[in-house]
Amino acid sequence: MSVPLTLLGLLEREPSHGYDLKRDYDAFFGRGKPLPFGQVYSTLSRLARDGKVVISDVAPGSGPDRKRYVITDVGATEVEQWLTQPVDPEPHLQTVLFAKVVLALMLDRPAAEYLDTQRSAHLHRMRELTEIKRAGNLVDALLADHGLYHLEADLRWIEMTGARLDALRKEVRP
Amino acid sequence: MIRFGLRLALAGGREALTRLLVIAAAVAIGSGLLLTTLAGVNAVDAQLTRYASIYPQASTAGAADPLWWSTRDDFFHGKPILRIDVAATGPSAPTPTGIPATPGPGEFYVSPALRELFAAQPADQLADRYPGRDLGTVGPSGLTSPDTLLAIVGGTPDSVGKLPNSRQVDTIDDKPALPETTVNLILGVIAGGLLFPVLIFIGTATRLSAARREQRFAAMRLVGATPRQISTVAAVEAAVAAVAGTAVGFGLFYAFREPLAGIPFTGMPFFPGDMSLGLLNILLVALGVPAGAALAAQISLRKVRISPLGVTRRVTPRAPRAYRLIPMVLGVAVLVFALGYRPETSDGQTAVFLPGLLLIMAGLVFAGPWLTMVGARVMARYANRPATLIAARRLADNPKAGFRAISGIMLALFVTSVAVGVITTIVDERGPAPIGSTDAGTVTTVFDEKTTSVPDTLFAELHAITGVRSATAIREAPDINTGGEGGMIACADLPSAYGRCAQGAVVIEVPTGLSRWEESASSTTEWRAASITLDELQRLPVSSVVVGTDGSAAAIERVRTVLEVAFPTFWVGPNVPGDFESDFADTLRGWEQLANVIIIASLALGGCSLAVSVIGGLTERRRPFSLLRLSGAPVRVLRRVVALESAVPMLAVAALAIGMGLLAAHLFLRAQMGYTLVAPQPGFYVIVVVGLVACLGVIASTMPLLERVTGPETARSE
Amino acid sequence: MSVVLEARDVTFSFGQTPALRGASVAVEAGEILAVMGPSGSGKSTLLHCLAGILVPSSGEVLFDGARVDAMPETQRSSLRRDRFGFVFQFGQLVPELTAVENVALPLLLSGVHRKQALPRAGAWFARLGLDGLEQRRSGELSGGQAQRVALARGLVAEPQVLFADEPTGALDSLTGEHVMDLLVSAAREQGTTVILVTHEARIAAYADREVMVRDGRVNAPDRIAS
Incomplete structure (x- = not known):
């Protein structure tokens, strides 16, 4: 099961906060085995490092949850390839x-x-x-x-x- | 449970409905035939009763005012006319049945059929025989049949009292004069020949898609229905069909009563009203048939009642063995034995022939499966075409099933072939003299009163008729009771057509008809001289007048009319050879006609049985057949399979049954009468062919079903 | 390789119900083609159209370049009899005939004399491991034996195309695979083209190629490069 690709796919739907991604992932793919927050953020930061997502804006306040992630063309291409x-x-x-x-x-x-x-x-x-x-x-x-x-x-x-x-x-x- | 059975029977889908209809149709035909038989027995009874009133018993004690009565036979164109002379001796004398009052001297009544003849024929050939006043028509109550030719002629007690056969009667009783049991027995045999195919048909119909039904019942058992509930359902189903069928059977009977009454079963047609049903008859059929059908359904379900897993796997039944031939061979042996040994009494003869015939009948049915199997095996061994191979294998596998549907045909054809063979031969041996022969033109009247002279005017009158060649008065030989020919004439009076005198004879001895019993008149016959003189001859009483004609019907009937008017006290109307015989032959021909009806009916019914078993065989093999068709086998191959499976055994059995029937008839005739079998008329074969064609037609009617059933839909994986 | 049998844009309806709505498929000579699809997808109808059993309401069916759909029934029958062979799911053996007679049936139908037909049919028994069963009736054969007899019957006349409609549908998997193994071997040996209708992937895996029938259309996936 590829967590990075799944998260990328979810992001292709719409730009999301990390928390939304975790919630959607758990709802559709978790099946009683929720994704730990830590893994969500480490994955997202790895994706950001590889240029597959970018952080669009940061809401005021503190904590990772204020970041909104947007998929890049590179990311979208990877999702496309994986699916086909x-x-x-x-x-x-x-x-x-x-x-x-x-x-x-x-x-x-x-x-x-x-x-x-x-x-x-x-x-x-x-x-x-x-x-x-x-x-x-x-x-x-x-x-x-x-x-x-x-x-x-x-x-x-x-x-x-x-x-x-x-x-x-x-x-x-x- | 009964209501559930009803619902299953009526709303059980198309298949259930078809089965219901087929069973109902079978029962309808069966009950219709049963009703016809019962009504036929009633009609014979009525006919015999009225027959008795034509020959009333002489009164024992001297009653007050008896009625003088004399019934005599007369003929017209070979048909018998009953002439009843009556004379009332007083006011309280009984009145003959069918007329309002006893006719007086010079008055007469005639039957409707005779009246029609009067109108259609010249008076000097027929109507002149009844001089006097025509008072009217004899009603049905005085007639045995609508076709009866009958005249009731009035006279004085003196004149009627002197007639032959005259008697004094004080009541016109209506007790049957002939033993009814005999007639019933004959009717019963015939009904058996007809009913057997019907029963086979009903049996086959109930077996229609039996496998499916048994499956359904077994499924019901599986979900917990008790055997009693199952048999109730089955009985209700069968009874519903049977009730409907019986109702239709009644309808059929009343619809076809008139044409049926017109068939001269007893030599004369019946009055439609005589073919009536008593309350007991009606109850018997209306209640008995459905009850029987329900019973049959229960019996046929015995297998399923054993287990909820009921339906047994199709296995090849055990092959029939050769011992099945034994009864048939025994039967033939009995008849062959009878050739050498002929019991004296008629009871003894019956004791030999009846078991022989019954053995052959039972033997044919018993041997049928074995013969079918042997024939099929031979066919299978040499079959090259796939259709022949399949058909032969199926027949060889289950010859009993293949034969069942045709066993009815076999019995009916055997019975009728025996009857037709015997009848044809007897009619041939004893029928009217061949047209154009001297015999056929010879009218003979035998005198009752001992007159010694015949007026010359009579001879003049006879010679005046066109076509009359000779008229001879024959005198009674004095030694009539001790041997000799019985009559004597002067040699000069012998017409050359009837022979010649012995050398130098003046008076010769001749039979009263100028030809010997069972010999033909011939110009080469030489008659022996009589030992009396011409003078002595003139003093002898006249015993008969023999008139030679050209054989034309008009001449014969004119001669008859002249002779009857001249000598009204004849024993039997002046007759030509064959008048009696053709009367007898007519009766036999009536039976022959009945045989024809049975042939066609049984073959058509056999066709129905065959069609039903064909349908059964098709449904059973629906899948392999339709898949064969998909694989490119032309429909005609399948058609040929069906035709071979049904038509070949049917035709073979028909040939065998007719052959055995004629053989039995021949053996019977040789032993009993010393006759050799005369081949049946072409008409018989035409009838058989018509019946076979009808049968084949019924089979052919299943062909469209074959095409539909084996269409590509079946191939879709179920 | 050359195309031996082809359906082009074939449509067919059972009354108001369309079964095929423009199905196209081409079969190459010697190829074993699996036609897959769920129940009611029209795969059997497609087989029937290809075999000339049903005539499509529109479209073309070509066998060896000839228009099968334009032939009259008699010609299609003789085509089926002489050039095609068939194996169905069950119940195609005539119950009255022995196994060897059943196998010989197509030969007899084509007019081969019985004396030649029976030995030719008999040769198949050893080939399909049916020795000693020649004289059995179909009721006395197990399901697998009956299907092998049916296979022999389908191949005995050396057809160009063998149509197999769910040939293992009534068998358990081991027996079914055994029958398929024999079918493929025999077809390869004779160079027979096989059209195999099945809904089972494991059976379809015996084919060289598969097409999917869905909603009356043929869905031929591109060949996957290994």
Whole structure:
């Protein structure tokens, strides 16, 4: 799960304070494991150092919460690339895939297309594994099957999510 | 539960409705036929009762004013006319049935059919036989049939009392004169031949989509319905269909009563009113049929009641074995045995033939599945076309199912072939003389009164008729009761058409009809000399007058009319050979006609049974068939499968049944009468072909269903 | 490689319900193509249009350059009989016939004499591991055996294109994969083009390529460079 990319994505929606980012992150992606404030600010400052975000204005008073962060073109490009590229089809990808879909919806990008691309990548990998299975010995076949079943589970999740994109969009873009 | 059953039956979707309709239709036809049979028995009963009133019993004690009564047979164009001479001896004498008052001398009543003949024919051929005043028409109560030719002629007690057959009557009773049980038995056999296909049809219809229904019932069992509840539901379903069907059956019966009454089952048509139903008959059908259907439904559900997992997997049933041939072979053996051994008494003959015939009938039904299987296996071995292979395999797998639908056809065709074979042969042996022969033109009247002279004016009158070639008075031989030909004439009087005299004979011995019984008249016959002189001959009483004509109907009827008027006290109207026989043959032909009705009806019904089983077979194999079609098998291959599965066994069975029927008829005729079977008339084959075509038509009507059922929709993964 | 079968902008409706709304797909000779999609997406309808079972209301279907959609039913039937083979989900075996007769059926339908057809059909039994089952009826075969017999029937006439509509849909995964393994091997060996309709990714993974059917349209993803 890529916290920096997720935060960048949230920022692409609208310029936000660190506190808002933490709250949104926890609401959509935290799932009972809130992001510590410290990690939010260290990540944001790393992003600012790399030129992916800038601090737009500082409200009067003290504390980090007065800073408003805005995404830069560099940052936006990185988000774009991340969303369009399929993840390497390996098992246990749900969290990443989920983050990407939600962000895509939030940013009004073609989430269905991302899912299709991902499906293709998955299927491609499955074909490779099937070929290994058909050609190789039993041990190879069993290992390949393990990968196949996990990929299949991801694929099913992709299918289900694809079928419910509309509902999800309403959920993340109130 | 009953209401639930009703709802399932009526609102159970299209399939349930179709099944309901098919069962209802089967029951309608069945109950219609049942009603017709019952009404037919009633009609025969009514006919016999009135027949009895035409031949009333002579009174035992001297009643006050008896009625003189004499019933005699007369003929017109080979049809019998009943002539009843009556004379009242006093005011309290009974009146014959069907007329308002007993006619006096010189008065008469005629039946409507005879009146029509009067109007249509020249008077010198028919109406002149009844001189006097026509008082009116005999009502239906005095007639056995609307077609009866009947005249009630008045006379004086003196004249009627001297007529042959005359008797004194004090009541016109209406007790049947013939044993009714015999007729009922015959009707029962015929009804069996007709009802069996109907029962098969009902049975097949209830089996329609039985698998689906059993599945549904099994599902109900699974959710906790008790076996009793299931059987209630099933019984209600069947009873609903049966009640509807029975109602339609009543409608059909009343709609077709008149045309049915017109079929001369007993040689004469019935009055439509005679084909009536008693209250008991109505109750029997109206209550019995639905109850029977409900019972049948319960019986057919025994399997499902055993378990909620009810539906058993389709397995190939055990193949029938060759021992099934035994009864049929035994039956033929019995008939062959009867060729050599003929019991003396008619009871003994019945004891041999009836079991033989019954054995063959039962044997045919019993052997059918085995024969079907053997035939199908041969077909499968040599099949090259896929359709033949599939059809043959299916028949070989389950020959009982394949044969069930056609067993009715088989029985009906066997019964009718026996009947038609026997009837055709008898009619052929004993029918009217061939047209154009001397016999066919010979009118003979046999005298009752012993007159010694025939007036010359009569001969003059006879010779004046166009077409008359000779008129001969034959005198009674003195040795009539001890042998000899029975009659004598002068050699000079013998017309050349009837033979020649022995060398030097003056008086010759001849039969009273100028030809011997069961021999044809021939100019080559040589008659033996009689040992009396011409003078002695003149003193002998005249026993008959033989008139030779050209055989034309007009000449014969004119001669008949002249002879009847000249000699009114005849025993039997002047007749040509074949008059009696054709009367007999007419009755037989009535039965033949009935046989034809049965052939067509049973084949059409068999077609319905077949169609239902075809539909069943199609639904069962809906998926493989439609997938075959998707894979490029043309529909005509599937059509051929259906046609081969139904038509081939049907045609084979028809051929077998007709063959066995004619064989049985032949064996019967040889043993019983010494006749050789005469092949049935072309008409018989035409009827069979018409019936088969009707049957094939019904099967063909399922073809559109085949195309619809195997359409591409079925292939969509269910 | 050359395109052997192609659908161009095909539409088809069941009554008022559109099943295909402009589907296009091209299949190359010798290719194994998986057609995927959720239930009701129109993938079976697409297969039926490609196989000449259904005639599209608009668009073109080309087989070897000939317009299948313009052919009369008899010609399409003989095309299906002689150039195409079929494997369906279940229940395509004629229950009365033995397994070997079922396999020989396409040959018999094309007019091959029984004496030649039965040995040709019999050769497939060893190939698909069905030895000894030649005389069984379909009711006496397990699901996997029945599908392998069906596969033999689909391939016996050496078709150019094999249409497989959810061929493993009624089987458990191990048996299903076994059948797929045999299908792919046999098709590769004969050079048969296969159009495989399935909603299961693991089955589609046996294909060379997949297309998605969604809402009556074909969604062919770009090839992913490995």
